[in-house]
Amino acid sequence: MSKGDKMARKKKMMDSEEIRRALLRVAHEIVERNKGVKDLVLIGIRRGGEQIASRLSKIIQEIEGQMVPCGFMDVTMYRDDLYHMRHQPEVHQTQVNFAVEDKVVVLVDDVLFTGRTIRAAMDSVIDLGRPREIQLAVLVDRGHREFPIRADFVGRNFPTSRTDLVNVVLGGEAKKDKVELVESEK
Amino acid sequence: MKLSVNSLLGLGDLSRGEIEFILDQAASFKEINYRPVKKVPTLRGKTVINLFFEPSTRTKTSFEIAGKRLSADVVNFAASQSSLIKGETLSDTAKNLEAMKPDLLVVRAQASGVPEMLSRLVATPIINAGDGCHEHPTQGLLDLFTVREHKKQIDGLKIAIVGDIRHSRVARSNIYGFKKLGAEVTVVGPATMIPPGIEDLGCKVAYHLEPVIPEMDVIMMLRIQMERGSGKFFPSSREYSKFFGLSLKKLESAKREVLIMHPGPVNRGVELSPEVADGPFSVILDQVENGVAVRMALLYLFCGGTDAANS
Amino acid sequence: MRQILRGARLVDPVQGIDEHKDLLIEKGRVVDILKPGEKVSDAKLVELDGLVITPGLVDIHTHLREPGYEWKETVATGAEAAVFGGFTAIACMANTDPVNDNPAVTEYILERARLADLAQVYPIGAISKGLKGEELSEIASLCEHGCVGFSDDGRPVMDAGLMRRAMEYAGAFDRVLISHPEDENLSAGGVMNESAIATELGLPGAPSAAEEAMVARESILAGMTRAKVHLAHLSTRGSIKLVRQAKDRGINITCESCPHYFTLTELAVKQSGYNANTRVNPPLRGEDDRQAIIDALADGTIDCISSDHAPHNLAVKEVEFVAAASGISGIETSLALGLKLVREKKLKLARLIELMSSNPARIIGIEAGSLKPGMPADISVIDLDRKWTVASKNFKSLGKNTPFEGLELCGRAVRVFVKGKPIKLD
Numbered sequence: 001m002s003k004g005d006k007m008a009r010k011k012k013m014m015d016s017e018e019i020r021r022a023l024l025r026v027a028h029e030i031v032e033r034n035k036g037v038k039d040l041v042l043i044g045i046r047r048g049g050e051q052i053a054s055r056l057s058k059i060i061q062e063i064e065g066q067m068v069p070c071g072f073m074d075v076t077m078y079r080d081d082l083y084h085m086r087h088q089p090e091v092h093q094t095q096v097n098f099a100v101e102d103k104v105v106v107l108v109d110d111v112l113f114t115g116r117t118i119r120a121a122m123d124s125v126i127d128l129g130r131p132r133e134i135q136l137a138v139l140v141d142r143g144h145r146e147f148p149i150r151a152d153f154v155g156r157n158f159p160t161s162r163t164d165l166v167n168v169v170l171g172g173e174a175k176k177d178k179v180e181l182v183e184s185e186k
Numbered sequence: 187m188k189l190s191v192n193s194l195l196g197l198g199d200l201s202r203g204e205i206e207f208i209l210d211q212a213a214s215f216k217e218i219n220y221r222p223v224k225k226v227p228t229l230r231g232k233t234v235i236n237l238f239f240e241p242s243t244r245t246k247t248s249f250e251i252a253g254k255r256l257s258a259d260v261v262n263f264a265a266s267q268s269s270l271i272k273g274e275t276l277s278d279t280a281k282n283l284e285a286m287k288p289d290l291l292v293v294r295a296q297a298s299g300v301p302e303m304l305s306r307l308v309a310t311p312i313i314n315a316g317d318g319c320h321e322h323p324t325q326g327l328l329d330l331f332t333v334r335e336h337k338k339q340i341d342g343l344k345i346a347i348v349g350d351i352r353h354s355r356v357a358r359s360n361i362y363g364f365k366k367l368g369a370e371v372t373v374v375g376p377a378t379m380i381p382p383g384i385e386d387l388g389c390k391v392a393y394h395l396e397p398v399i400p401e402m403d404v405i406m407m408l409r410i411q412m413e414r415g416s417g418k419f420f421p422s423s424r425e426y427s428k429f430f431g432l433s434l435k436k437l438e439s440a441k442r443e444v445l446i447m448h449p450g451p452v453n454r455g456v457e458l459s460p461e462v463a464d465g466p467f468s469v470i471l472d473q474v475e476n477g478v479a480v481r482m483a484l485l486y487l488f489c490g491g492t493d494a495a496n497s
Numbered sequence: 498m499r500q501i502l503r504g505a506r507l508v509d510p511v512q513g514i515d516e517h518k519d520l521l522i523e524k525g526r527v528v529d530i531l532k533p534g535e536k537v538s539d540a541k542l543v544e545l546d547g548l549v550i551t552p553g554l555v556d557i558h559t560h561l562r563e564p565g566y567e568w569k570e571t572v573a574t575g576a577e578a579a580v581f582g583g584f585t586a587i588a589c590m591a592n593t594d595p596v597n598d599n600p601a602v603t604e605y606i607l608e609r610a611r612l613a614d615l616a617q618v619y620p621i622g623a624i625s626k627g628l629k630g631e632e633l634s635e636i637a638s639l640c641e642h643g644c645v646g647f648s649d650d651g652r653p654v655m656d657a658g659l660m661r662r663a664m665e666y667a668g669a670f671d672r673v674l675i676s677h678p679e680d681e682n683l684s685a686g687g688v689m690n691e692s693a694i695a696t697e698l699g700l701p702g703a704p705s706a707a708e709e710a711m712v713a714r715e716s717i718l719a720g721m722t723r724a725k726v727h728l729a730h731l732s733t734r735g736s737i738k739l740v741r742q743a744k745d746r747g748i749n750i751t752c753e754s755c756p757h758y759f760t761l762t763e764l765a766v767k768q769s770g771y772n773a774n775t776r777v778n779p780p781l782r783g784e785d786d787r788q789a790i791i792d793a794l795a796d797g798t799i800d801c802i803s804s805d806h807a808p809h810n811l812a813v814k815e816v817e818f819v820a821a822a823s824g825i826s827g828i829e830t831s832l833a834l835g836l837k838l839v840r841e842k843k844l845k846l847a848r849l850i851e852l853m854s855s856n857p858a859r860i861i862g863i864e865a866g867s868l869k870p871g872m873p874a875d876i877s878v879i880d881l882d883r884k885w886t887v888a889s890k891n892f893k894s895l896g897k898n899t900p901f902e903g904l905e906l907c908g909r910a911v912r913v914f915v916k917g918k919p920i921k922l923d
Contacts, residue, residue: 074214076228078226078227087189088486090187090207090211091215091483093217094214095217127225127226128222275811275812277815296817298698299698299700299771299818302770303770303771303772303817317699318819319699319700382692382693382696384693386696387693
């Protein structure tokens with residue numbers, strides 16, 4: 001291995017414009033699939049899904065002229081790997097100020113990977129009430145599912161290696177939004 | 187954040203950052219108590235033993251509810267008042283319990299130092315639910331949480347703690363906690379109830395209540411127990427309530443946004459008149475509610491990790 | 498059989514000797530003190546090169562627990578612990594069960610000591626019947642049967658009138674009256690020194706005043722009655738000051754302190770995490786008190802060091818601090834802690850021997866404390882350079898309650914002679 005290979009390689013997968021267009025398309029797909037926004041609610045999974053859920057909610061409001069309730073959920077308490085860590089991970093607040101009973105809940109996250117987070121998120125939603133349907137919207141699907149979970153709405157698919165890292169950077173200046181792949185050393 | 191201690195023995199051991207971290211976590215857990223399904227699976231399969239050498243209904247119930255809402259198995263072990271009575275030493279009691287492999291021990295004792303002694307005997311993490319006159323850290327934390335909720339921040343606040351400071355573990359924990367978070371604490375009580383050297387813990391001392399009321403943002407009243415030792419230090423409940431109890435009249439000179447607190451149970455008519463206890467300044471019931479949230483956060487934080495993970 | 502003890506450095510403060518000398522002993526007494534290497538005929542040679550020999554150490558404050566509390570200690574185990582601590586004579590307090598307030602108990606203790614045949618044991622009788630502090634015990638009969646002094650130690654005599662009468666009565670028999678100076682109404686349930694540390698730990702405290710008020714009282718009563726009065730286990734600088742003033746006024750009063758008061762302070766309670774091996778009465782005090790005691794040991798205000806050997810079964814120590822019994826099993830660490838002060842240049846060795854042999858012997862009026870020719874051959878042989886670590890499981894005492902567990906010390910007794918009979922200690 002030569003010296004240069006020691007540094008992890010960063011590759012930009014999506015820039016801010018690509019992200020903007022992807023989210024625009026996803027928002028339209030959500031509205032189309034659900035034939036409007038009646039009984040629709042968005043719940044962003046902390047912390048990656050918060051920003052995306054907010055943006056989707058704004059876009060949908062622009063499209064349909066109606067506000068879609070948007071909440072944020074921390075799923076730390078439902079993780080299945082709590083006892084495999086050296087110490088407890090920090091929990092963040094759940095803010096869902098509306099009922100989910102008989103609603104179509106669209107869970108929103110930034111990256112879909114093993115599917116374990118979504119499993120925990122579904123358990124958490126069901127503890128809040130009995131939704132009519134749960135759908136899943138993600139910005140990036142990077143493969144390597146360990147549970148039988150699939151997304152209904154996907155911004156971009158790209159294959160990754162199991163040990164790679166996918167960083168989604170949002171907020172701050174819109175121009176600086178990006179999705180980057182950090183390849184692990186082979 | 188990884189806490190620097192494996193057991194919560196007292197607020198004297200925690201840094202400001204650690205205390206604020208715990209309060210932040212408690213805020214997240216509080217939301218669960220408003221759901222229709224007040225349960226999360228976080229501590230599923232974990233065993234919490236409430237080891238109470240001193241009887242208590244409120245604190246024990248608070249811990250029990252906290253544990254059950256996190257899906258933990260909570261077991262109450264009511265030990266005799268002093269291990270000496272049964273002839274079983276503290277060491278035996280601790281080792282016997284450890285053999286049952288609990289994940290956490292919540293310990294309350296009439297004698298100061300018992301949780302610390304137990305923490306040297308067993309590896310199980312321990313949360314001190316009140317030991318003698320030494321510390322009551324979970325009470326201190328829920329008091330901090332309550333004040334922070336109402337006042338947004340604790341820096342610069344003036345806190346008065348009134349009552350039998352000498353025998354109060356609540357007072358000591360609160361002195362540590364509020365001082366670390368930037369408040370100025372004054373303990374108030376008859377001179378016989380102020381222990382020597384209390385200023386070294388980081389507070390001021392006053393022997394009269396009415397003069398200090400106007401400058402206080404928070405007035406915390408402690409329970410006077412004439413039948414349990416407070417009696418030797420003070421002539422009568424009547425004299426106490428006249429000079430050190432709170433009434434609406436005395437509160438006329440208080441700040442408009444003053445908070446009145448009490449760890450409970452309240453001796454109505456002694457520390458607080460019923461009008462004050464039930465009045466607009468009182469946040470006593472908030473304290474009880476926040477107690478569950480704080481204890482949920484603590485059970486979560488101290489039940490953490492596994493031996494496998496530590497290797 | 499004659500024995501010649503050769504090669505050691507003899508330290509005998511009464512004779513003013515601190516140099517290498519040989520010691521000739523026969524029939525249980527010192528026959529002569531010789532120049533090193535001087536020839537003697539038919540004497541068994543005992544080689545003690547590199548060691549120090551002193552008049553046998555005397556500990557006038559121990560609790561041997563027998564009769565009544567034999568699971569904590571017996572006269573035999575206590576006497577064995579004493580010799581292993583380097584002591585050839587000890588006095589034992591009366592708070593046994595039954596209390597040593599009648600000749601039968603005194604005789605019993607002496608008989609148990611005789612059977613053990615180790616350190617000599619001198620009983621101290623009770624001042625009041627049953628230690629109740631109400632009526633005088635049969636002091637004259639107790640003197641006749643062998644009590645060397647009187648004390649209600651464990652408890653104070655709260656009734657000043659009773660203490661006055663005890664001083665007058667025992668004084669007439671020329672026996673020392675030992676006071677446990679504590680005003681129980683001031684100490685009132687305190688389990689450690691009253692201070693900011695006690696407040697921080699949430700433990701009830703006993704103020705220095707509880708000891709000092711009683712020291713003042715006993716000094717005044719001693720002056721009034723002209724009795725021989727000795728103050729036990731002093732722990733505060735205020736007490737030291739009061740004793741100095743009393744002595745300056747010519748009052749016949751002596752006093753002692755214990756190794757834990759010149760080695761530890763109240764911080765030990767906090768640092769040990771409420772370990773009840775740090776619970777003792779009077780309690781461990783502050784650093785100023787500790788320094789005052791060290792100064793007083795050197796300047797003569799304190800007359801002797803005693804261990805206040807208080808063995809307990811671990812069952813009463815491994816409990817909550819406020820529920821634990823008070824006391825330290827100290828006789829086997831006493832000498833080494835005293836030697837620590839010598840090594841730290843706070844005391845001269847000769848002064849330490851005065852504090853641990855000649856003065857205590859004089860206070861209880863026994864024939865000991867010096868190796869002048871004619872005196873009984875009670876000798877302590879000390880290796881000043883022997884390093885060792887305190888391990889309670891190795892104590893000969895049944896009491897393993899020590900706050901010094903794991904402490905590395907230097908200096909210990911390697912042999913004693915009791916009335917000429919050698920006892921090896923390793």
